[in-house]
Amino acid sequence: MSVPVRVRNLEKNFGRYPALRGVSLNVEAGELVALLGPSGSGKTTLLRAIAGLEQPDAGQVLFGDIDANSLSLRERRIGFVFQQYALFKHMKVFDNIAFGLRARPRASRPSEAAIKAKVLELLHLVQLDGLEARYPAQLSGGQRQRVALARALAIEPRVLLLDEPFGALDARVRKDLRKWLRELHQRTGHTTLFVTHDQDEAFELANRIAILDHGRIEQVGTAAEILDRPATPFIDSFIEGIARRNADQQSREWTKPHVVVSR
């Protein structure tokens, strides 16, 4: 049920500002690709263009062999997880997850009993058993993140798009969720494209990494390929931090407070 996603020469301008300048990218079925790049490089724009929330000025997006332009948002069947979760705050966790199923046209809508079974199964999958009656405001950040993911998974998406899924969480929780997401992906096998600021996260989680700068893809490859043969000087300087951070790993705990005090 997972399909490959092909992006061809995608261009998007906001007014005169070019946010995407001829982006091409292939994500194979079941592959997990990380989209890495500095702030403002166009990561969110690319994800939104694939999802159909943004109309590209030129270029093409294909799901398998089908041109995305010929599909409505519903027909695209994309599980999208937003940077700020975008949970429906007036609905309980249960209703949030059930939303996509209940929004289906009557003919293909499952029975309430089937919906309930599905929601409970998803809750179990994201390890939130027993929290279905809570409102989003009553959850921690990490829990909300997992509700957002469960809600996206409920529609049995063909592609998962995650925009900085762990961006708003503290380092400890991020690490746990990172591990959990990798396991989840191994189990479900969705074609997944996820945006991150965090190079460590990208290199640890993804099958392949695409590095974006100024609306262009600078390099696509596995972690090893990029670390061994950075394609451009930009990539070189961009990934420089990773090696240094690996070396600094132990000293990090006490350098941090020191930085705060010196301000």
Add this chain to the structure above:
Amino acid sequence: MRLLTRRSIALGAAALFLSFEAAQALADRTLLNVSYDPTREFYKDFNAAFAADWKAKTGETITIEQSHGGSGKQARAVIDGLQADVVTLALAGDIDQIANKTDKVPKDWATKLPNNAAPYTSTIVFLVRKGNPRGIKDWNDLVRDGVQVITPNPKTSGGARWNYLAAWAYASKQLGGDDGKVKEWVADLYRNVPVLDTGARGSTTTFAQRGIGDVLISWENEAFLVQKEFGADNFEIIVPSLSIKAEPPVAVVAANAKAKGNLDVAEAYLRYLYSPEGQKLAARNFFRPVDASSADPADLARFPKIELVSIDKDFGGWSKAQKEFFADGAIFDQIYRPTN
């Protein structure tokens, strides 16, 4: 959500119900009389009498609707499309406005009924508080320092224009017709006016209800009415040595009445004003009847004898007076400076 839908259904149903009711009320023939402020009480009585008379003569039930307001404002509303069958206003100038700006009233409307189409007359008198504490006897007392005079704005009120002209006539007689001095005198009078209401009724409530001012320049009928409403011993009427004969005219708004199929009733309605019954009711409501023969002698006894000037003889008619005194930039604008 559910709350909202239920609410809007209820409102919709209410709207339907109400408009249905309104439609029902319109089934009989109705006549609209657009009048000025101080005639409310008179037409309340008169409408009942006319409806009874019409019913007796024709068997038809007629409903008469009333609209009251400043005379000039009412004329404007008729010009703008208020569907009046008849107008009963404070002065001929306002009906002339309707005749000039539209063709709803014929230009010669004043010749259609006796006495220049004025079925009753009135005049201008003073109303003072109990015991006349400021000792006001005549117009001259109104220009004294420290006397507060209440009168409405001649730009918007018909009654106020009569007040103004009566004062002018008095001063003109006293000062031997020297227009410069008369202007001075009238300017002194308006310097004593603390509140210039837009209509005669507004001035009356300012004086009687809110207790502002020492003397109210007022329609005679309005002054009597205050005594009736607020107690005869709380206010005194002072009759000046000279006043003006005010002739509030009436006319059929022919175009409207014809369109509504009301021409016959509208004409009968105005003719009934001149009938013995109409004249009697006018006298009872403190208007001076043009034909006193059928009025109650007790009612007539209330009207004091006053020397009266006339708008046509002494001021050359309304259109001349309007241009000379009340038009933009004319004498009233020159002499009146708001003090606060």
Add this chain to the structure above:
Amino acid sequence: MAMSDRFLPLAHAPERATSETAFTKVVLIGIAVLFLVAILFLPLVTVFVEALRKGWGTLFENFGDPDTLSAIRLTLLVAAIAVPFNAVVGLAASWCIAKFEFKGRNLLLTLIDLPFSISPVISGLVYVLLFGAQGWLGPWLSAHDIQIIFAVPGIVLATVLVTFPFVARELIPLMQSQGTSEEEAALMLGASGWHTFFKVTLPNVKWALLYGVLLCNARAMGEFGAVSVVSGHIRGLTNTMPLHIEILYNEYNFVGAFAVASLLTGLALITLLAKTLLEWRFAGELAAKAHRH
């Protein structure tokens, strides 16, 4: 003063400041309370005292007067049309403005505010200029025997115009602060536009909407200026409650005037009460939202 302050021991400064603030606070609160009592509370009490001057019997007698009944009915009818209309159109306009970028968006925003910034008398006069016998559409209307001003349609139109901003003004800031992410999430989950609107957008603004509707209703029933211009003041036909109050007052029927005034005030107070209850609910929801971030 400032100079000597500077040489005071540092430790004393905060103490002085707080005691000064406390004094100022008491004075300010005192002034505010006095002001409220004198300007708002006393006149309100007067309305009811005057209405009851001749006892409850006379009060209810006055409500039985056919002209009064007709004024009450007309007021309710006008509110019953203007309020739902403005709720729906205001909701649609707010939705467009808050959730979409389009040409003329700022113009639309300004237009929505217009009835607030121009005098109600002018709002009324605009309709006279438009629909009056001498107005632009006057000849056409009278040729087709359609009466707009000096009749119920004109009163409804004037009320709609004057009360239009209330719903939109309540909703636009809220919708803007909520952004479009929940709607986008719903669309990605396969919901249709309508489903998204009714299940996501509307529930998120329902309290603000109701609040706006209440304000709109209060003004619709109380509007005087604009309605006065287009009413024609025909007794028992085109007088709303506020106009009827003025007429009764001008007829020296003070008890009658205050009887109707007390009814209108009562309706306003009920609206205010409902509004306060809503604010209370609304505050809870806002707090929940703040907690989320």
